[in-house]
Structure formats: structure tokens, C-alpha cells
Amino acid sequence: AIRMTQSPSSFSASTGDRVTITCRASQGISSYLAWYQQKPGKAPKLLIYAASTLQSGVPSRFSGSGSGTDFTLTISCLQSEDFATYYCQQYYSYPPKWTFGQGTKVEIK
Amino acid sequence: EVQLLESGGGLVQPGGSLRLSCAASGFTFSSYAMSWVRQAPGKGLEWVSAISGSGGSTYYADSVKGRFTISRDNSKNTLYLQMNSLRAEDTAVYYCAKDKVASTMVQGVFFDYWGQGTLVTVSS
Numbered sequence: 038a039i040r041m042t043q044s045p046s047s048f049s050a051s052t053g054d055r056v057t058i059t060c061r062a063s064q065g066i067s068s069y070l071a072w073y074q075q076k077p078g079k080a081p082k083l084l085i086y087a088a089s090t091l092q093s094g095v096p097s098r099f100s101g102s103g104s105g106t107d108f109t110l111t112i113s114c115l116q117s118e119d120f121a122t123y124y125c126q127q128y129y130s131y132p133p134k135w136t137f138g139q140g141t142k143v144e145i146k
Numbered sequence: 147e148v149q150l151l152e153s154g155g156g157l158v159q160p161g162g163s164l165r166l167s168c169a170a171s172g173f174t175f176s177s178y179a180m181s182w183v184r185q186a187p188g189k190g191l192e193w194v195s196a197i198s199g200s201g202g203s204t205y206y207a208d209s210v211k212g213r214f215t216i217s218r219d220n221s222k223n224t225l226y227l228q229m230n231s232l233r234a235e236d237t238a239v240y241y242c243a244k245d246k247v248a249s250t251m252v253q254g255v256f257f258d259y260w261g262q263g264t265l266v267t268v269s270s
Binding site: 038069071073075080081082083086092124126128129131132133134135136137138139140 | 246263
């Protein structure tokens with residue numbers, strides 16, 4: 038199975054900061070990568086797919102980049118509602134064995 | 147408005163069985179692959195199983211293959227997960243999730259809508 042590794046696992050940031058989360062795949066996955074945001078007790082929410090396409094309704098301060106094995110999620114100006122855990126997911130595998138990163142928790146400094 | 151509503155979770159003893167349901171509304175259910183994704187307490191997300199829109203193709207994570215069975219009833223707009231031979235490590239919140247792209251194949255799937263989740267606890 039393709040292993041997805043996120044870094045860092047957690048960090049503290051302040052409102053207004055620019056933050057970047059990295060996701061690395063154990064093998065090339067082209068651009069078959071999605072990013073999700075999850076808040077405590079809630080279901081995940083799709084933010085970005087195809088590595089860089091913003092899901093409808095998601096604020097433009099979120100952006101994604103990368104292809105192959107290395108990907109990033111950037112929040113250009115962190116807002117209070119962005120404190121959450123973020124997951125990447127590869128959907129390249131066929132037959133399906135889709136895998137998620139272990140998550141990155143963004144906490145308030 | 148798309149809605150996914152899971153039910154059927156609860157406390158079950160190791161070795162026991164449970165069937166989860168996910169009632170869908172707000173979209174053409176039969177046109178979309180559906181999946182189950184779980185999250186153990188305090189842990190990350192794990193894809194469990196997927197099924198094509200017609201129900202003719204099913205896929206499983208190695209951790210549940212041979213124990214879990216995914217199915218769907220398109221006349222009732224409902225997705226199911228039959229879980230047998232449950233283990234303590236199956237304890238998790240189980241989410242049903244909808245593929246973003248309408249397709250006859252289960253390929254390149256990511257999830258634009260998720261249910262609220264149902265908790266399965268396997269313990270004696």
C-alpha cells in the first residue's frame with residue numbers, strides 16, 4: 038500500500054500566520070491527492086482535490102501544490118476557524134487501497 | 147442538499163457482528179461510488195471499503211477483508227456495512243462517504259460529502 042507521511046504532526050500558530058503542511062507519498066501518485074479539514078467531533082471536510090483544485094465554497098486562503106510524491110497545503114492567512122486537523126489522502130491506487138496521512142493538528146499559539 | 151445519515155453503531159463483544167446503514171438523500175445515489183471510512187478514538191482516518199454505483203464492484207482494506215461486506219440498495223438509497231468477527235481494533239467512528247465524481251467505476255475516488263459518523267465499540 039502507498040504510505041502517506043505528513044509533516045509536521047502538529048504545530049502552534051497565530052491568527053494571520055502563513056502555514057504550510059507537507060504530505061509525502063511512498064511512491065508517485067501523479068496529482069491524485071486530496072486534502073481534508075477535520076474539527077473535533079465532526080466529519081472531515083474536503084478542501085482540495087487533484088492536488089491543487091479548490092473545492093467549491095472553500096476560502097481562497099487555502100491552496101495546494103505538488104505532484105508525484107511531494108505535496109503541500111498552504112493557508113495564506115490563518116483564521117480562527119482554521120484551527121483543526123488536516124489530512125491528505127491519495128486516490129491513485131487501483132485496485133482501491135486509498136490511504137490517508139496521519140494528520141497534522143494546527144493549534145493556537 | 148446532500149445528506150448522509152449513518153446508523154447501527156453500538157457496543158458489541160469481540161467475535162460479534164453488527165450491520166451499519168447509511169441513508170442517502172439529495173443526489174442520484176446510484177450514480178456514485180460510496181465508501182466507508184473509519185477513525186479509531188484519537189487516531190487518523192482509515193479507508194475501509196468501497197462499492198460502485200451499481201453495487202457490482204466492491205473493494206476492501208486488508209484489515210477487514212473477509213470479515214466485512216459492503217452492499218447497497220439503490221431502491222432505498224441506502225449503503226450498508228456488515229461487520230462480522232469483530233475485534234477490539236475495529237473500535238472506531240464509522241463514516242459513510244460519497245465520491246465527488248459520478249462514475250461507473252470505483253477509481254480515483256475522493257470524498258465530497260461525509261455522514262456524521264456512528265460509533266462502534268468492540269469490548270467485552
